[in-house]
Amino acid sequence: MTPGLVSVIIPTYDRPEYLPQAVESVLTQTYSSVEIVIIDDGSEDGGATTREVLKPYLSLDSPKVTYLYQKNSGVGPAVNRGLSLAQGEYIQRLDDDDRLLPEKIARSIEVFQEQPKLGLVATGYHHIDSEGKRIHTGSPCPCPGPARLLNMLMSCVTTCAGVLVRSLVHQKVGVYRDIRAQDYEMWIRISQEYDIETIDEPLVEYRLHQGNISRNNQRNMERDRIRFISEYLQSTPLDVLIPRLQSEPHGHAIRAGVWLLKNGGYIKTTGAAKAELEKALQLLPKDPLLSLWKGVLAVCGDESLRPLPWEEDLPAVYQAKAEALSRCLREHKRLAAKKLHPSMPEMVAFRKQFGSLHSALIQETFKKAIGKGHGSKTG
Numbered sequence: 001m002t003p004g005l006v007s008v009i010i011p012t013y014d015r016p017e018y019l020p021q022a023v024e025s026v027l028t029q030t031y032s033s034v035e036i037v038i039i040d041d042g043s044e045d046g047g048a049t050t051r052e053v054l055k056p057y058l059s060l061d062s063p064k065v066t067y068l069y070q071k072n073s074g075v076g077p078a079v080n081r082g083l084s085l086a087q088g089e090y091i092q093r094l095d096d097d098d099r100l101l102p103e104k105i106a107r108s109i110e111v112f113q114e115q116p117k118l119g120l121v122a123t124g125y126h127h128i129d130s131e132g133k134r135i136h137t138g139s140p141c142p143c144p145g146p147a148r149l150l151n152m153l154m155s156c157v158t159t160c161a162g163v164l165v166r167s168l169v170h171q172k173v174g175v176y177r178d179i180r181a182q183d184y185e186m187w188i189r190i191s192q193e194y195d196i197e198t199i200d201e202p203l204v205e206y207r208l209h210q211g212n213i214s215r216n217n218q219r220n221m222e223r224d225r226i227r228f229i230s231e232y233l234q235s236t237p238l239d240v241l242i243p244r245l246q247s248e249p250h251g252h253a254i255r256a257g258v259w260l261l262k263n264g265g266y267i268k269t270t271g272a273a274k275a276e277l278e279k280a281l282q283l284l285p286k287d288p289l290l291s292l293w294k295g296v297l298a299v300c301g302d303e304s305l306r307p308l309p310w311e312e313d314l315p316a317v318y319q320a321k322a323e324a325l326s327r328c329l330r331e332h333k334r335l336a337a338k339k340l341h342p343s344m345p346e347m348v349a350f351r352k353q354f355g356s357l358h359s360a361l362i363q364e365t366f367k368k369a370i371g372k373g374h375g376s377k378t379g
Contacts, residue, residue, distance in 0.1 A: 001167060006034045006105055007088030011078035012096035013041045016053045018207065021132075023057050023065070025099035025205075026092075031106040034092075036065045037082045042072025076178040083167075083175060091167050093183060097207045098161045099128075104203035108164040111197050119169045119194025120187060122158040123203040130209040140198040143191060146243035147366070149236070152191045153229055153258055154362070156184045161204040163187065169194060180224040188232055226267040233258060233272075246371035252280035253293050254369055257362045263300045270302040277305065288318045289361075289368055295325035296358055299332055321357070328354045 008026050012019050019038075026036055038054065040047045047069040051058075057065045066085060070078070079093065090112070092105060108121040122143075127136040140158040143151040157163070160183045173189040176182045190196070233241075238251035245251050259273035274297060280290050291312055294305040309322035331350055340347050 001089055002033075002087050003089050004033050004109075005088035006031065006090045006092055006109070006164070007082075007086035007167070008034055008036045008092045008094055009079055009082035009086060010036065010038045010094045010096055011041055011075050011082065012038060012043070012050060013072070014043045014050075015096040016049045018097040019050065020053050020057075021099055022094055022096050023054070025101070026094070027057075027063070028102050029100065029105045030102050031109060032063075034063045034105065035086070035088060036063055037085050038065065038067045039078040039082045040067065040069040041074070041078040042070065074178050076176040076182040079182070080175045083170060086167060089167055091165050091170075092161075093163065094161050097209065098159070099205040099207075100161060101203045101205065104161075105164065107199055107201070107203060111199060112164070112166070115195065115197060117195050118166070118197050119190045120157075120163060120165045120196045121199065122187075122196065123162045123199040124201050125159045125162050126202045126205045128205045128207050130207065132205075132207075134205070135208070137202050139200050139202075142198055143196045145195070148191045148196050149188070149232075150241055150254070150258070150366075152188050152196075153232060153241075154261055156181075157187060157196070157198065159204060159206040161206060165190060166194075177228075179228065180221045181228075184225065185228045188228070192236075222264055223267055226262055226264075226269060229262060230259070230269070230272060242366065242369050244370045247284075247369050249280040249283040249287065249290060250365050250369035252276045252283075253290055253365050254362065256280070256293055257296070257358070257365060260296055260300050261358065261362075268301070270297060270300050273297060273300070274302055274305065281305070288312075288314045289365060292318060292321055292325065292361060293365075295322060295329070296361065299325060299328045299354060303329075321361070324357055328357065 010022055023036060026034060040050050043050050051067065054067055058067055068081065070081060083091065094100065104123060108123065111121045112118055122140040124137065124139045126134045127138065128134050140162065141151065141155040143157055169190050172193055176186055179185060233255055238248060239245045242251050242254060256273040256276040259269040259276065263269045277293050277297060284290055291309045291314065295309040297305060298308055310326040314322055335346060335350055
């Protein structure tokens with residue numbers, strides 16, 4: 001391992017139109033101690049076209065650019081091949097159609113130097129179209145301190161290129177799995193073992209084009225995400241998922257809440273969420289906050305846990321939320337009857353409204369789980 005060196009691993013497959021831009025974005029970094037490891041994962045012509053567009057870079061002395069062709073094996077194995085060749089103290093993943101902005105690596109290294117125990121630093125991002133035009137800007141999702149694993153399971157911290165990790169983390173957490181969204185799953189593993197920090201600045205560009213936003217790709221990606229998130233939710237003890245846990249019933253409700261956040265058109269997670277909520281209600285059957293989660297489950301498609309919160313005589317502090325959930329259920333049924341596409345404004349507005357209510361309930365339930373919510377003793 002070379003101290004201070006950043007190894008940029010670029011897996012590629014038949015992207016000669018975008019790959020030089022990815023490489024150029026590394027060469028223009030303000031941080032100069034970098035190497036580039038390009039793994040061609042079986043491009044159709046034996047890599048001839050890819051090697052042709054890389055010719056100007058393969059002769060460079062600094063930074064060192066390594067190109068290796070292999071039989072098509074998938075992104076995970078390609079990245080792992082890159083890891084085996086990397087000499088750097090830090091690892092930067094970069095897809096062949098994305099770009100780093102000039103300060104990305106330098107800003108991330110600064111944070112690592114300020115906090116030596118960090119395993120991962122994540123930045124914000126710009127979405128760009130196939131022509132490179134910026135169309136949206138996103139911030140990294142905070143993953144603070146002890147609750148970082150829970151936060152990571154609720155929402156992926158950023159895009160692939162937005163992350164820089166210490167290479168030593170792989171000695172502890174292992175290499176990438178051969179699945180879609182393998183980077184997100186890796187970051188979950190890292191978050192179990194190491195602190196995480198974020199930089200709320202867009203320092204990378206993530207390209208959206210037909211190859212990565214197709215319906216089939218999105219469906220397969222969602223399926224893999226749900227599978228590995230479910231693995232972690234089921235295997236992680238409540239007191240590890242929720243440090244300083246005081247209330248086991250509300251811990252089960254948190255698990256249910258995360259599953260319901262992932263409930264979607266391709267994969268349904270209501271069954272797993274219901275099982276966790278039933279555990280919670282067996283322990284605290286009269287808890288009004290747990291009752292609200294029956295309403296969230298109903299909006300997500302399962303009304304079997306009765307009575308629903310708006311059918312109960314809840315304390316005043318919870319009545320407004322119960323009524324809001326009732327309205328969400330009615331609106332969801334109305335929109336379902338219209339069979340609108342998810343991108344239609346009415347659908348987007350509904351998801352935003354329900355999502356805000358859902359997220360607020362997770363926050364309130366988390367506080368209750370650690371003994372800081374309504375009617376709880378402060379722990």
